[in-house]
Amino acid sequence: MKELVAISGKGGCGKTTVLASLAALAESVVLADGDVDAPDLHLLLRPEIQQRTPFVAGFRAALDASRCTGCGRCAELCRFEGIRMADSRPVISELHCEGCGLCVDQCPVQALSLADATCGEWYCSATAYGPMVHARLQPGRPNSGKLVSLVRKEARELAEREGKELILVDGPPGIGCPVIATVGGADLALVVTEPSPSGQHDLRRALELLRHFRVPAWFSVNRADLYPEGAAGIRAEAESLGARWAGDIRYDSAVTASQYEGRPVVLCPDSPAGNDIRAIWHTLQKEL
Amino acid sequence: MRIAVSTTGDTLAAAIDRRFGRTAGFLVVDLDSGASEYIANSQNLRAAQGAGIQAAQNVAATGAEAVLTGHCGPKAFRVLAAAGIAVYLDAQGTVAEALERFRSGEWEPCEDADVEGHWV
Amino acid sequence: MKRTFAVASGKGGAGKTTVAVGLALALADRGQSVRLLDCDVEEPNCHVQLGVSLTATEPATAPVPEVDTACCDGCGACAQACRFHSLAVVRKQVLVFPQLCHACGACLYACPQGAIREVPRRIGLVRQAEAESITLVDGLLDVGEAMASPLIRQVRQREAGTEVTILDGPPGTSCSLLAATGGADHVLLVAEATPFGLHDLALASEAVRLLGLPVSVVLNRCRGTAADAQAFLAERDLPLAGCLPEDRRVAECAARGGTPYREVPGFGAAMRDLLARLLGEAA
Numbered sequence: 001m002k003e004l005v006a007i008s009g010k011g012g013c014g015k016t017t018v019l020a021s022l023a024a025l026a027e028s029v030v031l032a033d034g035d036v037d038a039p040d041l042h043l044l045l046r047p048e049i050q051q052r053t054p055f056v057a058g059f060r061a062a063l064d065a066s067r068c069t070g071c072g073r074c075a076e077l078c079r080f081e082g083i084r085m086a087d088s089r090p091v092i093s094e095l096h097c098e099g100c101g102l103c104v105d106q107c108p109v110q111a112l113s114l115a116d117a118t119c120g121e122w123y124c125s126a127t128a129y130g131p132m133v134h135a136r137l138q139p140g141r142p143n144s145g146k147l148v149s150l151v152r153k154e155a156r157e158l159a160e161r162e163g164k165e166l167i168l169v170d171g172p173p174g175i176g177c178p179v180i181a182t183v184g185g186a187d188l189a190l191v192v193t194e195p196s197p198s199g200q201h202d203l204r205r206a207l208e209l210l211r212h213f214r215v216p217a218w219f220s221v222n223r224a225d226l227y228p229e230g231a232a233g234i235r236a237e238a239e240s241l242g243a244r245w246a247g248d249i250r251y252d253s254a255v256t257a258s259q260y261e262g263r264p265v266v267l268c269p270d271s272p273a274g275n276d277i278r279a280i281w282h283t284l285q286k287e288l
Numbered sequence: 289m290r291i292a293v294s295t296t297g298d299t300l301a302a303a304i305d306r307r308f309g310r311t312a313g314f315l316v317v318d319l320d321s322g323a324s325e326y327i328a329n330s331q332n333l334r335a336a337q338g339a340g341i342q343a344a345q346n347v348a349a350t351g352a353e354a355v356l357t358g359h360c361g362p363k364a365f366r367v368l369a370a371a372g373i374a375v376y377l378d379a380q381g382t383v384a385e386a387l388e389r390f391r392s393g394e395w396e397p398c399e400d401a402d403v404e405g406h407w408v
Numbered sequence: 409m410k411r412t413f414a415v416a417s418g419k420g421g422a423g424k425t426t427v428a429v430g431l432a433l434a435l436a437d438r439g440q441s442v443r444l445l446d447c448d449v450e451e452p453n454c455h456v457q458l459g460v461s462l463t464a465t466e467p468a469t470a471p472v473p474e475v476d477t478a479c480c481d482g483c484g485a486c487a488q489a490c491r492f493h494s495l496a497v498v499r500k501q502v503l504v505f506p507q508l509c510h511a512c513g514a515c516l517y518a519c520p521q522g523a524i525r526e527v528p529r530r531i532g533l534v535r536q537a538e539a540e541s542i543t544l545v546d547g548l549l550d551v552g553e554a555m556a557s558p559l560i561r562q563v564r565q566r567e568a569g570t571e572v573t574i575l576d577g578p579p580g581t582s583c584s585l586l587a588a589t590g591g592a593d594h595v596l597l598v599a600e601a602t603p604f605g606l607h608d609l610a611l612a613s614e615a616v617r618l619l620g621l622p623v624s625v626v627l628n629r630c631r632g633t634a635a636d637a638q639a640f641l642a643e644r645d646l647p648l649a650g651c652l653p654e655d656r657r658v659a660e661c662a663a664r665g666g667t668p669y670r671e672v673p674g675f676g677a678a679m680r681d682l683l684a685r686l687l688g689e690a691a
Contacts, residue, residue: 009451010420010451011420011421011579011580012419012421012422012579012600013420016604028487030435036582036610037386037523037581038418038580039577039627040419040608040612042492042604043607044498049485051424057336059491079511079513080512095586095618095619098510098512099336100491100492100510101489101512101514102489102517119429136580137581137613139611139612139615139618140582140586140619141582141583142583143336144583146337164657171578173420173451173580174420174450174451174578174579175450175451175549175551176450176549176553176554176555177554177556177583180485180552180554184403185403194421194663196663196664197663198425198451198453198455198662201453202451202453205450205451205551208551209551209552211567212551212552222657226656226659227663228586230664236547251484256602257645259602259603260605273448298425312528335493336491336492337492337493337508338492338493338505338508341493341505341508344432363517366503367496367498367503370498370501370503371499372499372536375641
């Protein structure tokens, strides 16, 4: 079983568009959406949710008001604005509390404790292309990396159970904690970028990250025909950094149209972008 | 000599759990007396981060001198190394089979972590 | 009239940076001094569109525990206090894992020997540049670092002292978004008028509303009147601050590393209109 992840560094480069199309092209596949902050893959693959499970990670402070003397030590010590005093009573901000437990340890009357924190929900679903694992982190909650790890683990177990050969993971933008959790241990990463200085800058950082985690890196320049010279420059630089070119993708209004229709662009007849992604799939397939 | 084995069950016949930090538990076996003790790892399964570090501390607290497991990340490896615990990777099959391989003397302890940490 | 506007978006590539830089330039054109803080520390890109190089750099740090081995008796209280497992104690020796540290201070207070102090550890850079009357500050997270929020907070420490601050936030709805927008006077969400764009907009607006901040929306790449997108906003009580038309020239200009505000006809005027509405002037 192999795992392919799509990341981009810069957001909005089209990685979900590409990944959804790969999902439609691959035959024995489990899909996973690693973008738990702003998941979009479901808009194209239209999963039918079969199982929902709360995602519990880390802690949150909880107050036993009957013990509290209102001394204010907790609010004074908290470094995250997780507790403030109002009318001599501590008020816990669920949004800001990181669950570090400093207030719990230091409360002179043991009025505080740590409770498990529910940070989101994850789903096992069925799509027309194969089973899908996805999730939703509550807005502003930490532990997105943990939730991504969970989504990947569940996808792996599902693939093993059902004898699927490939896992396709749609990654989050950026290069931070959830991206690190998406790429670690993957067999192949496809970085989708665009021909702009920011696209190039962010591709460079994404490739650095992949090298750091020793994940084989491939790349594709989306909307390459918007600025062919820029695309060529990006290709030269990415190849010099050891990444392999999977093929470029043309600008195509069918991409937006396919979002409205809720289906992968590769299924739109005669779509230039769809055809380019099909060629990319043939290239990557040989590698897997 | 006490050996900790990452496993999904509490007997010698149980399957190896290839994960270290997020293993279901450890069976700690005393090779001299044959006595064994099961340490559940459920708390670490739910840890937000640092499961490998915590699991390594728990193993160290059992007095084990060696760990038999599938994979080990860099942070857990650092804790185990500091505790003077030898790490044997790529364990397969059952706990009993892993112990047999260990006794045969043909299994070299690893010198470094074999996987990148999951970070979280 | 010190005011802080945060520009954010649920989805990357919506045009957030183009709008943030456009607003800063529109303010500069009025002769106002403005501070542009690029809080997208994983991928800071404002400098590209402003065409400046960030020459003044300073390391950004986060505090991590350091153990004085002369005082430490290896009791293990610090490792027990750390819920993030960034400390381990084996054979009476403390091991520190700085990348897991949230800098909460729990270990400091837990140590009965007073053997722990905090020392700074580099997590990235804070960079600064001047362009006309714009002061640009950004944060650049070191590759392989997981936690962006401490760096965002350090960028935001440079907020003070000017009349208007524009914050360019990170994409998504995570804790980084909250760190980047918290305390702003107004949050402007930029969304592409597509299904992906609107879906992510809804998520981001939920996050911003948790902070209790006033919010409005710029619809980008609108075809025609984007009536369905406008209806989407109305259903969710999201005020519309402006529509920017689908214009391939903006994408091409940004792709070349140009400044759409200066180079694409009509775009500068659209940004000046948007600014006027944000400042509460009659448009």
